[in-house]
Amino acid sequence: MALGVNTFRRVPRTPQSDMRSSMVRNVAGNAAEVAGLRGEFTQWLQRHFYLNESRRSDLALAVNEALINAAEFGHPDRAGQGIVTFNAAYDEAVGTLTVTINDRGRWRLRLTRTAAEQSVKRGRGIALMQILTDELRISPSDRGTQVSLVWTNVQPHYFVLSRH
Amino acid sequence: MNEHRAAPGDGEPYSTLGVKHYWVDQLVVIAVSGEVDALTAPQFSAAIGEATAGSPAGVIVDLSAVDFLASAGLGVLVATHEQVTAKARFGVVADGPATRRPITVLGLDSIITLYRTLEEALADMGGA
Numbered sequence: 001m002a003l004g005v006n007t008f009r010r011v012p013r014t015p016q017s018d019m020r021s022s023m024v025r026n027v028a029g030n031a032a033e034v035a036g037l038r039g040e041f042t043q044w045l046q047r048h049f050y051l052n053e054s055r056r057s058d059l060a061l062a063v064n065e066a067l068i069n070a071a072e073f074g075h076p077d078r079a080g081q082g083i084v085t086f087n088a089a090y091d092e093a094v095g096t097l098t099v100t101i102n103d104r105g106r107w108r109l110r111l112t113r114t115a116a117e118q119s120v121k122r123g124r125g126i127a128l129m130q131i132l133t134d135e136l137r138i139s140p141s142d143r144g145t146q147v148s149l150v151w152t153n154v155q156p157h158y159f160v161l162s163r164h
Numbered sequence: 165m166n167e168h169r170a171a172p173g174d175g176e177p178y179s180t181l182g183v184k185h186y187w188v189d190q191l192v193v194i195a196v197s198g199e200v201d202a203l204t205a206p207q208f209s210a211a212i213g214e215a216t217a218g219s220p221a222g223v224i225v226d227l228s229a230v231d232f233l234a235s236a237g238l239g240v241l242v243a244t245h246e247q248v249t250a251k252a253r254f255g256v257v258a259d260g261p262a263t264r265r266p267i268t269v270l271g272l273d274s275i276i277t278l279y280r281t282l283e284e285a286l287a288d289m290g291g292a
Contacts, residue, residue: 031203035179038201038232057261064234068202124235124270131269 021048021090021156029071029082029103037086038064041099044088049097050155059151062132063099065125066147070103073145090154097154104144179203179232183211190221191289193282197229200237209240216244222253222289226282227263238266245276253277255285 023044027033042060045051051059070084085102130136135150181204182197194215200208216223225241227233241256248254258264259280267273279285 031201032178035199035201035203039178054261054265057265060232061234061266064201064232068234068236072202124238127270128235128266 021088021092023086023088025086027067027084027086029084031068031071033084034064034067034071037067041086041088048090048156050157055151058132059097062129062149063101065128066099066101066149069125070101070105070145070147073103073105090156092156095152095154097151099149100146101149102144102146181207182229183208183215185211185215187218187220188286189290191224191286192216192218192220192222193224193226193286195226195229199232200227200230200240201232201234202236205234205236205240208237209243212240212244216248216252220252222255223248224255224257224279224282224285224289226257226285228257228259228282230258231262233258233263233266235266238270238272241267241276242272253289255279255289257282257285 023041025037025040027037038060041063042056045056045059067084067086071082082104087100087102088097089100090097126138129147129149133149134152135148137146137148137150139146139148179199179201181200183194185192185194187193192215194212196208198204212223212225223244225244245254255277256267257279258267264278264280267276267278279288
């Protein structure tokens with residue numbers, strides 16, 4: 001696309017965006033670690049992507065709920081605290097942001113065993129994830145549960161054109 | 165004032181919650197600030213319990229200064245609604261995507277009365 005240099009200024013790519021905008025973390029499965037990671041993810045979003053306030057809120061909340069589920073229910077036994085693996089990857093060819101969260105527990109099993117109050121709590125979290133994403137996949141396996149949250153039409157900062 | 169801050173680690177600071185309450189005639193207003201998530205929801209719940217102990221005619225939870233509201237916080241709001249509405253009115257002040265949106269997308273505004281401003285809540289609930 002040809003752009004008149006006097007009309008538009010192309011915002012330079014930052015070194016971070018050359019890394020194809022991915023963020024990978026392993027955290028202990030507890031509420032404090034989830035809060036810290038949520039804050040870091042929010043800053044990462046602000047640094048890399050053009051999102052309005054509403055969408056930024058949606059992403060932070062959906063990711064928070066997935067992390068909390070992984071932290072609360074994602075360990076093989078009740079006593080232990082699991083490790084939660086977080087991976088956010090941006091595919092610039094199609095403008096899709098995918099956040100994948102892995103734990104070592106089974107949400108489905110926990111749902112049948114857990115108290116009614118916890119089911120309601122978790123039900124709300126999963127409902128929020130479904131509503132606030134463009135696509136949600138929850139995949140239980142023998143090794144744990146993987147949840148993928150997908151957002152389409154995500155614009156990186158360097159595609160934003162500003163007038164002089 | 166019930167200020168809670170979890171010990172920050174090497175990276176990002178963890179969630180911070182501020183809760184204070186005051187009376188406007190027969191209404192108790194619970195003003196909340198910061199982030200209401202799984203880490204801070206127990207403090208949020210405890211502070212509401214404290215604030216509503218004095219048999220108010222109505223309870224207003226003001227989320228105007230809250231910048232993150234997770235399902236754990238929504239659970240506290242629903243539980244408070246159930247406890248309070250037996251004997252008093254209950255309203256929540258929420259505006260903007262961080263607070264109003266999680267409540268409305270789940271349809272919780274059909275259970276909980278929402279207001280955009282504290283003034284609106286006070287006027288409707290009779291404390292002005």
